[in-house]
Amino acid sequence: MTDFSQCDEVLAEVRGGVGLVTLNRPRALNALSLPMVRALTAALKRWSDDPLVHAVAIRGMGKEGPFGAFCAGGDIRFFHTAALSGDPALEDFFTEEYALNHLIHTYPKPYIAFMDGIVIGGGMGVSQGASHRIVTGRTKMAMPETGIGLFPDVGGGYFLSRCPGRVGEWLALTGELLDGEGAVAAGLADVMMESASLPSAWDALSQIDWQSPASLGKWVATFSIATSAGAISARPLIDAIFAGKDVSTIVQALDSDGSEWARATLATLHKRSPLMLHVVLEQIRRGRDMSLADELRMERDMVRHCFTTRHLARSGASSETVEGIRALAVDKDHHPRWSPAAIEEVTPEMVEPFFDSPWPAAAHPLRHLA
Incomplete structure:
Protein backbone atom coordinates (compact mmCIF):
# COMPACT_ATOMS: atom_id res chain seq x y z
CA MET A 1 0.00 0.00 0.00
CA THR A 2 1.14 3.56 -0.70
CA ASP A 3 1.12 5.81 2.37
CA PHE A 4 0.14 9.37 1.49
CA SER A 5 -0.54 10.95 4.86
CA GLN A 6 0.01 8.42 7.65
CA CYS A 7 -3.69 7.49 7.71
CA ASP A 8 -4.44 3.79 8.06
CA GLU A 9 -8.14 4.50 7.46
CA VAL A 10 -7.46 5.13 3.77
CA LEU A 11 -5.60 2.34 1.96
CA ALA A 12 -4.14 3.41 -1.38
CA GLU A 13 -2.13 1.52 -3.95
CA VAL A 14 -1.44 1.50 -7.68
CA ARG A 15 -1.94 -1.78 -9.52
CA GLY A 16 -2.10 -2.30 -13.26
CA GLY A 17 -2.28 1.40 -13.96
CA VAL A 18 -5.18 1.97 -11.56
CA GLY A 19 -5.11 3.93 -8.32
CA LEU A 20 -7.08 1.82 -5.85
CA VAL A 21 -8.55 3.38 -2.71
CA THR A 22 -10.22 1.51 0.13
CA LEU A 23 -11.93 3.46 2.90
CA ASN A 24 -10.87 1.43 5.91
CA ARG A 25 -12.94 2.39 8.93
CA PRO A 26 -15.48 -0.44 8.95
CA ARG A 27 -16.62 -0.15 12.56
CA ALA A 28 -17.79 3.40 11.80
CA LEU A 29 -19.16 2.37 8.38
CA ASN A 30 -16.24 4.32 6.89
CA ALA A 31 -17.51 7.68 8.17
CA LEU A 32 -15.06 10.33 7.02
CA SER A 33 -12.63 11.95 9.43
CA LEU A 34 -10.39 14.91 8.62
CA PRO A 35 -7.30 12.65 8.28
CA MET A 36 -9.26 10.49 5.81
CA VAL A 37 -10.25 13.54 3.75
CA ARG A 38 -6.62 14.65 3.68
CA ALA A 39 -5.32 11.20 2.75
CA LEU A 40 -7.79 10.80 -0.09
CA THR A 41 -7.06 14.30 -1.38
CA ALA A 42 -3.31 13.63 -1.34
CA ALA A 43 -3.70 10.37 -3.25
CA LEU A 44 -5.96 11.86 -5.91
CA LYS A 45 -3.74 14.88 -6.46
CA ARG A 46 -0.64 12.73 -6.82
CA TRP A 47 -2.34 10.31 -9.22
CA SER A 48 -3.84 13.07 -11.36
CA ASP A 49 -0.33 14.02 -12.49
CA ASP A 50 1.09 10.49 -12.68
CA PRO A 51 1.22 9.26 -16.29
CA LEU A 52 1.34 5.66 -15.07
CA VAL A 53 -2.06 6.00 -13.38
CA HIS A 54 -4.90 5.84 -15.92
CA ALA A 55 -7.92 5.64 -13.60
CA VAL A 56 -8.95 5.62 -9.95
CA ALA A 57 -11.37 3.26 -8.17
CA ILE A 58 -12.77 3.64 -4.65
CA ARG A 59 -14.58 1.20 -2.37
CA GLY A 60 -15.38 0.79 1.31
CA MET A 61 -14.25 -1.89 3.72
CA GLY A 62 -17.11 -3.88 5.22
CA LYS A 63 -17.08 -5.57 8.59
CA GLU A 64 -16.34 -8.91 6.93
CA GLY A 65 -13.93 -7.68 4.27
CA PRO A 66 -13.93 -5.39 1.23
CA PHE A 67 -17.34 -4.16 0.02
CA GLY A 68 -20.62 -4.34 1.89
CA ALA A 69 -20.33 -0.76 3.20
CA PHE A 70 -19.21 2.29 1.26
CA CYS A 71 -19.40 5.37 3.50
CA ALA A 72 -21.92 6.52 6.11
CA GLY A 73 -21.05 10.22 5.77
CA GLY A 74 -18.97 12.56 7.88
CA ASP A 75 -18.03 11.82 11.47
CA ILE A 76 -20.98 13.56 13.14
CA ARG A 77 -19.75 12.74 16.65
CA PHE A 78 -16.65 14.76 15.83
CA PHE A 79 -18.89 17.60 14.59
CA HIS A 80 -20.71 17.58 17.92
CA THR A 81 -17.59 17.52 20.08
CA ALA A 82 -15.76 20.10 17.97
CA ALA A 83 -18.71 22.50 17.95
CA LEU A 84 -19.04 22.37 21.73
CA SER A 85 -15.31 22.82 22.33
CA GLY A 86 -14.70 25.45 19.65
CA ASP A 87 -12.22 23.19 17.87
CA PRO A 88 -11.04 24.97 14.66
CA ALA A 89 -10.64 21.57 13.00
CA LEU A 90 -14.40 21.70 12.40
CA GLU A 91 -13.91 24.59 9.97
CA ASP A 92 -10.98 22.79 8.35
CA PHE A 93 -13.05 19.65 7.87
CA PHE A 94 -15.77 21.31 5.80
CA THR A 95 -13.37 23.43 3.77
CA GLU A 96 -11.20 20.45 2.89
CA GLU A 97 -14.09 18.04 2.36
CA TYR A 98 -15.82 20.37 -0.09
CA ALA A 99 -12.54 20.97 -1.92
CA LEU A 100 -12.18 17.18 -2.19
CA ASN A 101 -15.71 16.90 -3.58
CA HIS A 102 -14.82 19.48 -6.25
CA LEU A 103 -11.60 17.62 -7.07
CA ILE A 104 -13.56 14.41 -7.68
CA HIS A 105 -16.18 16.10 -9.88
CA THR A 106 -13.44 17.67 -12.00
CA TYR A 107 -11.00 14.74 -11.96
CA PRO A 108 -9.14 14.40 -15.28
CA LYS A 109 -9.15 10.59 -15.29
CA PRO A 110 -11.88 7.95 -14.93
CA TYR A 111 -12.99 7.74 -11.31
CA ILE A 112 -14.97 4.60 -10.50
CA ALA A 113 -17.04 4.48 -7.31
CA PHE A 114 -18.19 1.09 -6.00
CA MET A 115 -21.24 2.25 -3.99
CA ASP A 116 -22.04 -1.07 -2.33
CA GLY A 117 -23.92 -0.96 0.97
CA ILE A 118 -24.50 2.29 2.84
CA VAL A 119 -23.90 5.50 0.85
CA ILE A 120 -24.93 8.48 2.94
CA GLY A 121 -23.95 12.14 3.17
CA GLY A 122 -20.19 12.40 2.81
CA GLY A 123 -20.25 9.05 1.02
CA MET A 124 -22.24 10.76 -1.71
CA GLY A 125 -19.62 13.50 -1.76
CA VAL A 126 -16.85 11.07 -2.68
CA SER A 127 -18.95 9.21 -5.23
CA GLN A 128 -21.37 11.55 -7.04
CA GLY A 129 -18.57 13.20 -8.99
CA ALA A 130 -17.40 9.83 -10.32
CA SER A 131 -17.37 9.10 -14.03
CA HIS A 132 -18.70 5.61 -13.23
CA ARG A 133 -21.11 5.29 -10.27
CA ILE A 134 -21.78 1.63 -9.50
CA VAL A 135 -24.59 0.42 -7.23
CA THR A 136 -25.77 -3.03 -6.20
CA GLY A 137 -28.72 -4.78 -4.62
CA ARG A 138 -27.22 -3.92 -1.24
CA THR A 139 -26.97 -0.17 -1.90
CA LYS A 140 -28.74 2.06 0.60
CA MET A 141 -28.37 5.66 -0.53
CA ALA A 142 -29.62 8.82 1.16
CA MET A 143 -28.98 12.43 2.04
CA PRO A 144 -30.76 12.50 5.43
CA GLU A 145 -29.25 15.72 6.82
CA THR A 146 -32.55 17.47 7.63
CA GLY A 147 -32.91 14.82 10.34
CA ILE A 148 -29.87 16.22 12.17
CA GLY A 149 -30.60 19.89 11.60
CA LEU A 150 -28.18 20.15 8.68
CA PHE A 151 -28.59 20.31 4.89
CA PRO A 152 -27.50 17.95 2.07
CA ASP A 153 -23.97 19.29 1.66
CA VAL A 154 -20.91 17.85 -0.14
CA GLY A 155 -22.39 19.24 -3.35
CA GLY A 156 -25.91 18.01 -2.62
CA GLY A 157 -27.43 21.24 -3.82
CA TYR A 158 -25.72 20.61 -7.15
CA PHE A 159 -26.32 16.90 -7.80
CA LEU A 160 -29.74 16.61 -6.17
CA SER A 161 -31.05 19.62 -8.05
CA ARG A 162 -30.12 17.84 -11.28
CA CYS A 163 -32.19 14.75 -10.54
CA PRO A 164 -35.18 14.30 -12.88
CA GLY A 165 -38.33 16.28 -12.13
CA ARG A 166 -38.68 17.14 -8.46
CA VAL A 167 -36.89 14.05 -7.18
CA GLY A 168 -34.11 16.26 -5.82
CA GLU A 169 -36.45 18.28 -3.63
CA TRP A 170 -38.09 15.10 -2.37
CA LEU A 171 -34.79 13.44 -1.48
CA ALA A 172 -33.31 16.56 0.08
CA LEU A 173 -36.28 17.33 2.30
CA THR A 174 -37.23 13.81 3.38
CA GLY A 175 -33.85 12.04 3.40
CA GLU A 176 -35.61 9.09 1.73
CA LEU A 177 -33.51 5.94 1.33
CA LEU A 178 -32.96 4.66 -2.22
CA ASP A 179 -31.94 1.17 -3.25
CA GLY A 180 -29.66 0.54 -6.21
CA GLU A 181 -32.42 0.63 -8.81
CA GLY A 182 -33.88 3.76 -7.27
CA ALA A 183 -30.47 5.42 -7.39
CA VAL A 184 -30.19 4.71 -11.12
CA ALA A 185 -33.71 6.01 -11.70
CA ALA A 186 -32.88 9.17 -9.75
CA GLY A 187 -29.80 9.81 -11.88
CA LEU A 188 -27.52 9.23 -8.88
CA ALA A 189 -25.92 6.05 -10.25
CA ASP A 190 -24.93 4.84 -13.69
CA VAL A 191 -24.90 1.05 -13.57
CA MET A 192 -25.79 -1.86 -11.32
CA MET A 193 -23.62 -4.86 -10.62
CA GLU A 194 -24.17 -7.99 -8.58
CA SER A 195 -22.61 -7.64 -5.14
CA ALA A 196 -21.02 -11.06 -5.54
CA SER A 197 -19.21 -9.92 -8.69
CA LEU A 198 -17.59 -6.84 -7.17
CA PRO A 199 -14.31 -8.50 -6.12
CA SER A 200 -13.88 -9.83 -9.66
CA ALA A 201 -14.75 -6.47 -11.18
CA TRP A 202 -12.31 -4.71 -8.86
CA ASP A 203 -9.48 -7.10 -9.76
CA ALA A 204 -10.32 -6.92 -13.47
CA LEU A 205 -9.70 -3.18 -13.51
CA SER A 206 -6.00 -3.90 -13.14
CA GLN A 207 -6.11 -6.08 -16.27
CA ILE A 208 -7.57 -3.43 -18.58
CA ASP A 209 -5.58 -2.36 -21.61
CA TRP A 210 -5.64 1.38 -21.02
CA GLN A 211 -4.21 2.04 -24.48
CA SER A 212 -7.53 0.91 -25.94
CA PRO A 213 -10.25 3.57 -25.55
CA ALA A 214 -13.00 0.96 -25.62
CA SER A 215 -11.59 -1.20 -22.83
CA LEU A 216 -13.28 0.52 -19.90
CA GLY A 217 -16.65 0.33 -21.65
CA LYS A 218 -16.13 -3.37 -22.21
CA TRP A 219 -15.34 -3.80 -18.52
CA VAL A 220 -18.61 -2.07 -17.61
CA ALA A 221 -20.57 -4.21 -20.06
CA THR A 222 -19.02 -7.40 -18.69
CA PHE A 223 -20.07 -6.80 -15.10
CA SER A 224 -23.21 -4.64 -15.28
CA ILE A 225 -26.75 -6.01 -14.94
CA ALA A 226 -30.11 -4.68 -16.08
CA THR A 227 -32.27 -2.46 -13.88
CA SER A 228 -36.04 -2.10 -13.80
CA ALA A 229 -37.54 0.98 -15.40
CA GLY A 230 -39.58 3.32 -13.21
CA ALA A 231 -37.98 2.28 -9.93
CA ILE A 232 -39.39 5.35 -8.17
CA SER A 233 -43.07 4.42 -8.17
CA ALA A 234 -44.28 7.72 -6.70
CA ARG A 235 -42.70 9.90 -9.40
Whole structure:
Protein backbone atom coordinates (compact mmCIF):
# COMPACT_ATOMS: atom_id res chain seq x y z
CA MET A 1 0.00 0.00 0.00
CA THR A 2 1.14 3.56 -0.70
CA ASP A 3 1.12 5.81 2.37
CA PHE A 4 0.14 9.37 1.49
CA SER A 5 -0.54 10.95 4.86
CA GLN A 6 0.01 8.42 7.65
CA CYS A 7 -3.69 7.49 7.71
CA ASP A 8 -4.44 3.79 8.06
CA GLU A 9 -8.14 4.50 7.46
CA VAL A 10 -7.46 5.13 3.77
CA LEU A 11 -5.60 2.34 1.96
CA ALA A 12 -4.14 3.41 -1.38
CA GLU A 13 -2.13 1.52 -3.95
CA VAL A 14 -1.44 1.50 -7.68
CA ARG A 15 -1.94 -1.78 -9.52
CA GLY A 16 -2.10 -2.30 -13.26
CA GLY A 17 -2.28 1.40 -13.96
CA VAL A 18 -5.18 1.97 -11.56
CA GLY A 19 -5.11 3.93 -8.32
CA LEU A 20 -7.08 1.82 -5.85
CA VAL A 21 -8.55 3.38 -2.71
CA THR A 22 -10.22 1.51 0.13
CA LEU A 23 -11.93 3.46 2.90
CA ASN A 24 -10.87 1.43 5.91
CA ARG A 25 -12.94 2.39 8.93
CA PRO A 26 -15.48 -0.44 8.95
CA ARG A 27 -16.62 -0.15 12.56
CA ALA A 28 -17.79 3.40 11.80
CA LEU A 29 -19.16 2.37 8.38
CA ASN A 30 -16.24 4.32 6.89
CA ALA A 31 -17.51 7.68 8.17
CA LEU A 32 -15.06 10.33 7.02
CA SER A 33 -12.63 11.95 9.43
CA LEU A 34 -10.39 14.91 8.62
CA PRO A 35 -7.30 12.65 8.28
CA MET A 36 -9.26 10.49 5.81
CA VAL A 37 -10.25 13.54 3.75
CA ARG A 38 -6.62 14.65 3.68
CA ALA A 39 -5.32 11.20 2.75
CA LEU A 40 -7.79 10.80 -0.09
CA THR A 41 -7.06 14.30 -1.38
CA ALA A 42 -3.31 13.63 -1.34
CA ALA A 43 -3.70 10.37 -3.25
CA LEU A 44 -5.96 11.86 -5.91
CA LYS A 45 -3.74 14.88 -6.46
CA ARG A 46 -0.64 12.73 -6.82
CA TRP A 47 -2.34 10.31 -9.22
CA SER A 48 -3.84 13.07 -11.36
CA ASP A 49 -0.33 14.02 -12.49
CA ASP A 50 1.09 10.49 -12.68
CA PRO A 51 1.22 9.26 -16.29
CA LEU A 52 1.34 5.66 -15.07
CA VAL A 53 -2.06 6.00 -13.38
CA HIS A 54 -4.90 5.84 -15.92
CA ALA A 55 -7.92 5.64 -13.60
CA VAL A 56 -8.95 5.62 -9.95
CA ALA A 57 -11.37 3.26 -8.17
CA ILE A 58 -12.77 3.64 -4.65
CA ARG A 59 -14.58 1.20 -2.37
CA GLY A 60 -15.38 0.79 1.31
CA MET A 61 -14.25 -1.89 3.72
CA GLY A 62 -17.11 -3.88 5.22
CA LYS A 63 -17.08 -5.57 8.59
CA GLU A 64 -16.34 -8.91 6.93
CA GLY A 65 -13.93 -7.68 4.27
CA PRO A 66 -13.93 -5.39 1.23
CA PHE A 67 -17.34 -4.16 0.02
CA GLY A 68 -20.62 -4.34 1.89
CA ALA A 69 -20.33 -0.76 3.20
CA PHE A 70 -19.21 2.29 1.26
CA CYS A 71 -19.40 5.37 3.50
CA ALA A 72 -21.92 6.52 6.11
CA GLY A 73 -21.05 10.22 5.77
CA GLY A 74 -18.97 12.56 7.88
CA ASP A 75 -18.03 11.82 11.47
CA ILE A 76 -20.98 13.56 13.14
CA ARG A 77 -19.75 12.74 16.65
CA PHE A 78 -16.65 14.76 15.83
CA PHE A 79 -18.89 17.60 14.59
CA HIS A 80 -20.71 17.58 17.92
CA THR A 81 -17.59 17.52 20.08
CA ALA A 82 -15.76 20.10 17.97
CA ALA A 83 -18.71 22.50 17.95
CA LEU A 84 -19.04 22.37 21.73
CA SER A 85 -15.31 22.82 22.33
CA GLY A 86 -14.70 25.45 19.65
CA ASP A 87 -12.22 23.19 17.87
CA PRO A 88 -11.04 24.97 14.66
CA ALA A 89 -10.64 21.57 13.00
CA LEU A 90 -14.40 21.70 12.40
CA GLU A 91 -13.91 24.59 9.97
CA ASP A 92 -10.98 22.79 8.35
CA PHE A 93 -13.05 19.65 7.87
CA PHE A 94 -15.77 21.31 5.80
CA THR A 95 -13.37 23.43 3.77
CA GLU A 96 -11.20 20.45 2.89
CA GLU A 97 -14.09 18.04 2.36
CA TYR A 98 -15.82 20.37 -0.09
CA ALA A 99 -12.54 20.97 -1.92
CA LEU A 100 -12.18 17.18 -2.19
CA ASN A 101 -15.71 16.90 -3.58
CA HIS A 102 -14.82 19.48 -6.25
CA LEU A 103 -11.60 17.62 -7.07
CA ILE A 104 -13.56 14.41 -7.68
CA HIS A 105 -16.18 16.10 -9.88
CA THR A 106 -13.44 17.67 -12.00
CA TYR A 107 -11.00 14.74 -11.96
CA PRO A 108 -9.14 14.40 -15.28
CA LYS A 109 -9.15 10.59 -15.29
CA PRO A 110 -11.88 7.95 -14.93
CA TYR A 111 -12.99 7.74 -11.31
CA ILE A 112 -14.97 4.60 -10.50
CA ALA A 113 -17.04 4.48 -7.31
CA PHE A 114 -18.19 1.09 -6.00
CA MET A 115 -21.24 2.25 -3.99
CA ASP A 116 -22.04 -1.07 -2.33
CA GLY A 117 -23.92 -0.96 0.97
CA ILE A 118 -24.50 2.29 2.84
CA VAL A 119 -23.90 5.50 0.85
CA ILE A 120 -24.93 8.48 2.94
CA GLY A 121 -23.95 12.14 3.17
CA GLY A 122 -20.19 12.40 2.81
CA GLY A 123 -20.25 9.05 1.02
CA MET A 124 -22.24 10.76 -1.71
CA GLY A 125 -19.62 13.50 -1.76
CA VAL A 126 -16.85 11.07 -2.68
CA SER A 127 -18.95 9.21 -5.23
CA GLN A 128 -21.37 11.55 -7.04
CA GLY A 129 -18.57 13.20 -8.99
CA ALA A 130 -17.40 9.83 -10.32
CA SER A 131 -17.37 9.10 -14.03
CA HIS A 132 -18.70 5.61 -13.23
CA ARG A 133 -21.11 5.29 -10.27
CA ILE A 134 -21.78 1.63 -9.50
CA VAL A 135 -24.59 0.42 -7.23
CA THR A 136 -25.77 -3.03 -6.20
CA GLY A 137 -28.72 -4.78 -4.62
CA ARG A 138 -27.22 -3.92 -1.24
CA THR A 139 -26.97 -0.17 -1.90
CA LYS A 140 -28.74 2.06 0.60
CA MET A 141 -28.37 5.66 -0.53
CA ALA A 142 -29.62 8.82 1.16
CA MET A 143 -28.98 12.43 2.04
CA PRO A 144 -30.76 12.50 5.43
CA GLU A 145 -29.25 15.72 6.82
CA THR A 146 -32.55 17.47 7.63
CA GLY A 147 -32.91 14.82 10.34
CA ILE A 148 -29.87 16.22 12.17
CA GLY A 149 -30.60 19.89 11.60
CA LEU A 150 -28.18 20.15 8.68
CA PHE A 151 -28.59 20.31 4.89
CA PRO A 152 -27.50 17.95 2.07
CA ASP A 153 -23.97 19.29 1.66
CA VAL A 154 -20.91 17.85 -0.14
CA GLY A 155 -22.39 19.24 -3.35
CA GLY A 156 -25.91 18.01 -2.62
CA GLY A 157 -27.43 21.24 -3.82
CA TYR A 158 -25.72 20.61 -7.15
CA PHE A 159 -26.32 16.90 -7.80
CA LEU A 160 -29.74 16.61 -6.17
CA SER A 161 -31.05 19.62 -8.05
CA ARG A 162 -30.12 17.84 -11.28
CA CYS A 163 -32.19 14.75 -10.54
CA PRO A 164 -35.18 14.30 -12.88
CA GLY A 165 -38.33 16.28 -12.13
CA ARG A 166 -38.68 17.14 -8.46
CA VAL A 167 -36.89 14.05 -7.18
CA GLY A 168 -34.11 16.26 -5.82
CA GLU A 169 -36.45 18.28 -3.63
CA TRP A 170 -38.09 15.10 -2.37
CA LEU A 171 -34.79 13.44 -1.48
CA ALA A 172 -33.31 16.56 0.08
CA LEU A 173 -36.28 17.33 2.30
CA THR A 174 -37.23 13.81 3.38
CA GLY A 175 -33.85 12.04 3.40
CA GLU A 176 -35.61 9.09 1.73
CA LEU A 177 -33.51 5.94 1.33
CA LEU A 178 -32.96 4.66 -2.22
CA ASP A 179 -31.94 1.17 -3.25
CA GLY A 180 -29.66 0.54 -6.21
CA GLU A 181 -32.42 0.63 -8.81
CA GLY A 182 -33.88 3.76 -7.27
CA ALA A 183 -30.47 5.42 -7.39
CA VAL A 184 -30.19 4.71 -11.12
CA ALA A 185 -33.71 6.01 -11.70
CA ALA A 186 -32.88 9.17 -9.75
CA GLY A 187 -29.80 9.81 -11.88
CA LEU A 188 -27.52 9.23 -8.88
CA ALA A 189 -25.92 6.05 -10.25
CA ASP A 190 -24.93 4.84 -13.69
CA VAL A 191 -24.90 1.05 -13.57
CA MET A 192 -25.79 -1.86 -11.32
CA MET A 193 -23.62 -4.86 -10.62
CA GLU A 194 -24.17 -7.99 -8.58
CA SER A 195 -22.61 -7.64 -5.14
CA ALA A 196 -21.02 -11.06 -5.54
CA SER A 197 -19.21 -9.92 -8.69
CA LEU A 198 -17.59 -6.84 -7.17
CA PRO A 199 -14.31 -8.50 -6.12
CA SER A 200 -13.88 -9.83 -9.66
CA ALA A 201 -14.75 -6.47 -11.18
CA TRP A 202 -12.31 -4.71 -8.86
CA ASP A 203 -9.48 -7.10 -9.76
CA ALA A 204 -10.32 -6.92 -13.47
CA LEU A 205 -9.70 -3.18 -13.51
CA SER A 206 -6.00 -3.90 -13.14
CA GLN A 207 -6.11 -6.08 -16.27
CA ILE A 208 -7.57 -3.43 -18.58
CA ASP A 209 -5.58 -2.36 -21.61
CA TRP A 210 -5.64 1.38 -21.02
CA GLN A 211 -4.21 2.04 -24.48
CA SER A 212 -7.53 0.91 -25.94
CA PRO A 213 -10.25 3.57 -25.55
CA ALA A 214 -13.00 0.96 -25.62
CA SER A 215 -11.59 -1.20 -22.83
CA LEU A 216 -13.28 0.52 -19.90
CA GLY A 217 -16.65 0.33 -21.65
CA LYS A 218 -16.13 -3.37 -22.21
CA TRP A 219 -15.34 -3.80 -18.52
CA VAL A 220 -18.61 -2.07 -17.61
CA ALA A 221 -20.57 -4.21 -20.06
CA THR A 222 -19.02 -7.40 -18.69
CA PHE A 223 -20.07 -6.80 -15.10
CA SER A 224 -23.21 -4.64 -15.28
CA ILE A 225 -26.75 -6.01 -14.94
CA ALA A 226 -30.11 -4.68 -16.08
CA THR A 227 -32.27 -2.46 -13.88
CA SER A 228 -36.04 -2.10 -13.80
CA ALA A 229 -37.54 0.98 -15.40
CA GLY A 230 -39.58 3.32 -13.21
CA ALA A 231 -37.98 2.28 -9.93
CA ILE A 232 -39.39 5.35 -8.17
CA SER A 233 -43.07 4.42 -8.17
CA ALA A 234 -44.28 7.72 -6.70
CA ARG A 235 -42.70 9.90 -9.40
CA PRO A 236 -45.96 11.52 -10.59
CA LEU A 237 -46.84 12.55 -7.03
CA ILE A 238 -43.30 13.65 -6.28
CA ASP A 239 -43.19 15.89 -9.35
CA ALA A 240 -46.60 17.40 -8.63
CA ILE A 241 -46.25 17.96 -4.90
CA PHE A 242 -42.59 18.86 -4.50
CA ALA A 243 -42.89 21.54 -7.15
CA GLY A 244 -44.70 23.60 -4.51
CA LYS A 245 -43.44 27.14 -4.07
CA ASP A 246 -42.44 26.61 -0.43
CA VAL A 247 -42.41 24.00 2.33
CA SER A 248 -45.81 24.98 3.65
CA THR A 249 -47.33 24.50 0.20
CA ILE A 250 -45.70 21.08 -0.10
CA VAL A 251 -47.00 20.04 3.32
CA GLN A 252 -50.52 21.23 2.48
CA ALA A 253 -50.46 19.29 -0.80
CA LEU A 254 -49.38 16.11 0.99
CA ASP A 255 -52.11 16.56 3.56
CA SER A 256 -54.73 17.14 0.85
CA ASP A 257 -53.61 14.14 -1.22
CA GLY A 258 -54.27 11.70 1.60
CA SER A 259 -52.73 8.66 -0.09
CA GLU A 260 -50.69 6.22 1.94
CA TRP A 261 -47.50 7.55 0.32
CA ALA A 262 -48.49 11.15 1.07
CA ARG A 263 -49.30 10.37 4.71
CA ALA A 264 -45.98 8.58 5.21
CA THR A 265 -44.07 11.41 3.53
CA LEU A 266 -45.85 14.00 5.65
CA ALA A 267 -44.99 12.06 8.81
CA THR A 268 -41.35 12.02 7.76
CA LEU A 269 -41.26 15.77 7.16
CA HIS A 270 -42.75 16.43 10.59
CA LYS A 271 -39.74 14.65 12.14
CA ARG A 272 -37.23 16.87 10.34
CA SER A 273 -35.92 20.25 11.44
CA PRO A 274 -38.58 22.78 10.35
CA LEU A 275 -35.96 25.49 9.95
CA MET A 276 -33.69 23.34 7.81
CA LEU A 277 -36.56 22.13 5.62
CA HIS A 278 -37.04 25.73 4.52
CA VAL A 279 -33.30 26.31 4.14
CA VAL A 280 -32.84 23.11 2.13
CA LEU A 281 -35.64 23.83 -0.31
CA GLU A 282 -34.02 27.20 -1.01
CA GLN A 283 -30.63 25.49 -1.41
CA ILE A 284 -31.93 23.05 -4.03
CA ARG A 285 -33.77 25.74 -5.95
CA ARG A 286 -30.71 28.01 -6.00
CA GLY A 287 -28.32 25.14 -6.76
CA ARG A 288 -30.20 24.21 -9.92
CA ASP A 289 -28.81 27.30 -11.68
CA MET A 290 -25.34 27.35 -10.13
CA SER A 291 -22.00 25.97 -11.17
CA LEU A 292 -20.49 23.29 -8.94
CA ALA A 293 -17.83 25.66 -7.57
CA ASP A 294 -20.35 28.37 -6.74
CA GLU A 295 -22.72 25.86 -5.15
CA LEU A 296 -19.94 24.46 -2.95
CA ARG A 297 -19.00 27.99 -1.90
CA MET A 298 -22.64 28.56 -0.99
CA GLU A 299 -22.64 25.36 1.07
CA ARG A 300 -19.50 26.47 2.88
CA ASP A 301 -21.34 29.66 3.85
CA MET A 302 -24.37 27.66 4.93
CA VAL A 303 -22.50 25.21 7.11
CA ARG A 304 -20.86 28.06 9.03
CA HIS A 305 -24.33 29.43 9.76
CA CYS A 306 -25.53 25.97 10.85
CA PHE A 307 -23.05 25.84 13.70
CA THR A 308 -23.02 29.57 14.45
CA THR A 309 -26.45 30.95 13.61
CA ARG A 310 -25.72 34.52 14.66
CA HIS A 311 -28.89 36.00 13.19
CA LEU A 312 -30.89 33.74 15.50
CA ALA A 313 -28.45 34.25 18.40
CA ARG A 314 -27.69 30.53 18.45
CA SER A 315 -24.43 28.60 18.41
CA GLY A 316 -22.80 25.55 19.95
CA ALA A 317 -25.25 23.41 21.89
CA SER A 318 -28.18 25.67 20.97
CA SER A 319 -27.59 25.35 17.22
CA GLU A 320 -30.03 23.25 15.24
CA THR A 321 -27.26 20.99 13.98
CA VAL A 322 -25.64 20.24 17.34
CA GLU A 323 -29.08 19.51 18.81
CA GLY A 324 -29.93 17.19 15.93
CA ILE A 325 -26.68 15.25 16.31
CA ARG A 326 -27.17 15.05 20.07
CA ALA A 327 -30.57 13.43 19.66
CA LEU A 328 -29.45 10.96 16.99
CA ALA A 329 -25.90 9.96 17.87
CA VAL A 330 -24.95 11.22 21.35
CA ASP A 331 -27.85 10.84 23.77
CA LYS A 332 -29.75 8.76 21.19
CA ASP A 333 -33.14 9.79 22.54
CA HIS A 334 -34.35 10.54 18.99
CA HIS A 335 -36.30 13.54 20.24
CA PRO A 336 -34.54 16.65 18.98
CA ARG A 337 -35.83 19.94 20.35
CA TRP A 338 -36.17 21.84 17.09
CA SER A 339 -36.43 25.61 17.13
CA PRO A 340 -38.77 26.73 15.67
CA ALA A 341 -40.77 23.61 16.52
CA ALA A 342 -43.25 23.83 13.64
CA ILE A 343 -42.93 24.31 9.89
CA GLU A 344 -45.38 27.21 9.84
CA GLU A 345 -43.34 29.10 12.45
CA VAL A 346 -40.34 29.51 10.14
CA THR A 347 -40.09 32.96 8.53
CA PRO A 348 -38.08 34.18 5.51
CA GLU A 349 -36.02 36.32 7.90
CA MET A 350 -34.81 33.11 9.56
CA VAL A 351 -33.91 31.46 6.25
CA GLU A 352 -32.36 34.14 4.05
CA PRO A 353 -29.26 34.86 6.20
CA PHE A 354 -28.08 31.25 5.70
CA PHE A 355 -27.16 32.34 2.18
CA ASP A 356 -25.17 35.43 3.18
CA SER A 357 -21.46 34.71 3.06
CA PRO A 358 -19.47 35.37 6.25
CA TRP A 359 -16.46 36.12 4.06
CA PRO A 360 -15.68 38.64 1.32
CA ALA A 361 -15.16 36.86 -2.02
CA ALA A 362 -11.40 37.36 -1.95
CA ALA A 363 -11.13 35.68 1.46
CA HIS A 364 -13.59 32.83 0.97
CA PRO A 365 -12.03 29.51 2.04
CA LEU A 366 -13.10 27.96 -1.29
CA ARG A 367 -12.24 30.95 -3.48
CA HIS A 368 -9.76 28.89 -5.51
CA LEU A 369 -12.35 26.43 -6.84
CA ALA A 370 -12.79 26.90 -10.59
